[in-house]
Amino acid sequence: MEEVQITIIGAGVVGLALAAELSRDWTVYLLEKNESFGLETSTRNSGVIHAGIYYPGGSLKARLCVEGNAMLHQLCAANSIPHRKLGKLIVATKEAELGDLQALWQTGTGNGADLRMVSTADVRKLEPNVNAVGGILSPSTSIVDGYSLMRYFSSLAASQGAGIAYKSRVTGLDNKGGAWRVTVEDSSGAFQYQSRVVVNSAGLWSDRVAELAGIDVDAARYSLRYCKGQYFSLGKRLAGRLVYPVPHHNDAGLGIHVTPDIEGRLRLGPDTEYVTDMCYSVDETRKKAFCDSARNIIPSIDYEDLQPDFAGIRPKLQGPGEGFRDFVIRHEADRGLAGLVNLIGIESPGLTASPAIARYVRGIVSQIL
Numbered sequence: 001m002e003e004v005q006i007t008i009i010g011a012g013v014v015g016l017a018l019a020a021e022l023s024r025d026w027t028v029y030l031l032e033k034n035e036s037f038g039l040e041t042s043t044r045n046s047g048v049i050h051a052g053i054y055y056p057g058g059s060l061k062a063r064l065c066v067e068g069n070a071m072l073h074q075l076c077a078a079n080s081i082p083h084r085k086l087g088k089l090i091v092a093t094k095e096a097e098l099g100d101l102q103a104l105w106q107t108g109t110g111n112g113a114d115l116r117m118v119s120t121a122d123v124r125k126l127e128p129n130v131n132a133v134g135g136i137l138s139p140s141t142s143i144v145d146g147y148s149l150m151r152y153f154s155s156l157a158a159s160q161g162a163g164i165a166y167k168s169r170v171t172g173l174d175n176k177g178g179a180w181r182v183t184v185e186d187s188s189g190a191f192q193y194q195s196r197v198v199v200n201s202a203g204l205w206s207d208r209v210a211e212l213a214g215i216d217v218d219a220a221r222y223s224l225r226y227c228k229g230q231y232f233s234l235g236k237r238l239a240g241r242l243v244y245p246v247p248h249h250n251d252a253g254l255g256i257h258v259t260p261d262i263e264g265r266l267r268l269g270p271d272t273e274y275v276t277d278m279c280y281s282v283d284e285t286r287k288k289a290f291c292d293s294a295r296n297i298i299p300s301i302d303y304e305d306l307q308p309d310f311a312g313i314r315p316k317l318q319g320p321g322e323g324f325r326d327f328v329i330r331h332e333a334d335r336g337l338a339g340l341v342n343l344i345g346i347e348s349p350g351l352t353a354s355p356a357i358a359r360y361v362r363g364i365v366s367q368i369l
Contacts, residue, residue, distance in 0.1 A: 004029050004163075005369060007182055007195040009170050009209055010202035012042035013146060013354045014346055016153035018201055021358035022365060023162035029195070030162055031184060033169040033205075038150045041203050042351065044280070044312025045229075046259045046270070048242065049073065049083065049142040050349040053090070053108035053115065060327040060360075062111040065349040068356035069140055072149075075355060081148050082262050088141035088242035091123060091132035093296050097246045098134055104246065105136050114140050129238045129298050141242055145262045146351060153354075173198060173213040173340075180213075180339055197368055199341045199361060204278070204315045206344045213340050215332065222328065222344050225316045229270025230282045231309040232290050234258070237266060238298050245297060256293040267309055268294050274320050275313070282308035317345035329357065331364050339368055 004027045008018050011032035019030040034040070052066035076083040092101045108115045116137045123132040158164060165186065172183030172192075179194045202209045207217045207224045217223045244257040259267050268290050291303045317325035328344040341364055343357070350357070 001181075001192065001194050003179065003194040003196070005195070006197045006199060006365065007031065007180070008199045008201055010200070010206070011037040011154070011164065011166070012040060012201065012203050013038060013150050013153070013351050014042075014203075014343065014357055015201035016150050016157065017354040017358040018199055018361055019157035019162045019164065020153040020160070021355070021362055022199075023157050023160040026365070026369060028157070028162040030157065030164045031168045031170055032164070032166050035166050037154055037166075038147065041312060041315065041347070042150060043146055044310060045146070045348070045351065046267070047143050047146050047261065048259065048352070049144050050352045051088070051108065051113040051115070051138045051141045052111045052349070053104060053113050053136075053138060054247065055107075055111065055349075056324055057107065057110045059324075060329060061349060061353070064327070064353035064356040064360060066112045067359075068349070068353035071355040072144065072352060073140070073142065075152075076144060076149070079152055081152055082145040083142050084260070084262060085140070085142040086241045086260060088138040088244060089118070089123060089127060089130065089132075089135050090138070090244045090246060091130060091135040091297060092246050093131055093133065095133055100246050101134055101136060108136070108138075113138065127239050127241060127243060129300055130243055131297060131299050143242070143260060143262060144351075149351075170209065170212065173209070175214070175337055175339070178338070197339045197341065197365055199343065199365075201343045201346070203346065204313060206315065206342065206346070210342055210344065213332070213337055215335060215337070215342075221317070222342070224345065225319045226275050226278070227314040227316045228273045228275045228279070228311055229314060230273075230286060230311045231267045231269030232282070232287060232306040233309040234266035234268055234294075234301065235305040235307065236301075237264065238300060239266065243297055256290060258294065258297065268306065269309070270312065278313060280311045280313070282311050284308050314347040315345060316347055327357075329360060329364075331368065341365065
């Protein structure tokens with residue numbers, strides 16, 4: 001039976017970054033059930049390179065976001081990957097939010113993010129259309145063309161010898177005598193091969209892959225909740241930077257914010273809605289709620305300026321109203337599953353953190369092989 005050293009399941013931005021990193025030194029197969037890379041969460045998001053502001057100190061999200069921010073900026077500049085270092089404003093629109101704004105600044109600076117507190121007058125100079133009583137400026141927040149980033153990772157991995165297979169669904173993972181027997185179904189049927197290491201980077205489906213390997217995902221607290229986020233495009237260019245509200249403590253996201261895309265068009269979103277299916281349609285009845293929310297930040301937005309754009313789904317470990325859950329990046333040897341590395345709950349800031357996650361997983365894999 002054929003054997004490789006590493007199998008990566010899932011060709012989103014993290015899986016592709018893993019393939020690019022790990023194929024430098026080991027034989028790698030990357031398996032993706034869809035017809036191409038990045039067709040789910042990786043291309044259905046704001047495309048933001050985050051600074052590491054929101055995540056509790058010491059968490060993987062905080063550490064890998066800050067590391068990934070620096071790594072991505074360097075990588076994009078060196079390889080002509082389209083990105084724009086626009087900066088971001090997080091604004092308080094009323095006095096009652098200033099305490100939360102200060103707490104956010106303390107968390108972000110504690111994580112190593114470059115942040116500046118700015119006054120009402122400063123905000124007005126930076127973004128004349130924005131309403132604020134104070135704010136935080138994040139100069140190192142950027143936007144990136146996620147497709148171009150993934151194409152770079154894919155090309156690099158392939159040039160280093162990685163085998164990348166699309167329309168290839170993993171249907172079995174069996175731990176056999178120090179290696180994993182991987183069962184795959186593609187257009188020609190089912191086949192099996194052996195892999196010393198399996199890295200589960202299956203995004204929305206990562207808890208199901210963990211189940212295939214024999215993990216009780218409820219007991220392990222690996223069960224994912226699907227959280228849909230919708231976007232509306234904004235017909236007027238009313239901001240040149242990313243503009244975010246102060247996030248609410250009970251919100252599953254960061255609040256409806258204003259984000260330019262790589263061409264400079266503005267979007268509003270995402271909102272948050274826990275769902276049970278993978279429906280990517282945009283609910284046009286949400287238009288008024290989006291408009292009302294965005295007007296807190298930019299009062300001159302008109303209802304007629306908004307048009308439905310797209311939707312994405314986040315693979316969250318926490319359910320509605322539940323507290324912070326960190327990334328799961330874990331070698332499962334203590335469960336009797338040596339060689340299985342699970343990546344579960346890789347939502348935002350997963351795109352930002354992708355090269356740092358790949359480097360982190362390299363450290364785990366180097367202890368196995």
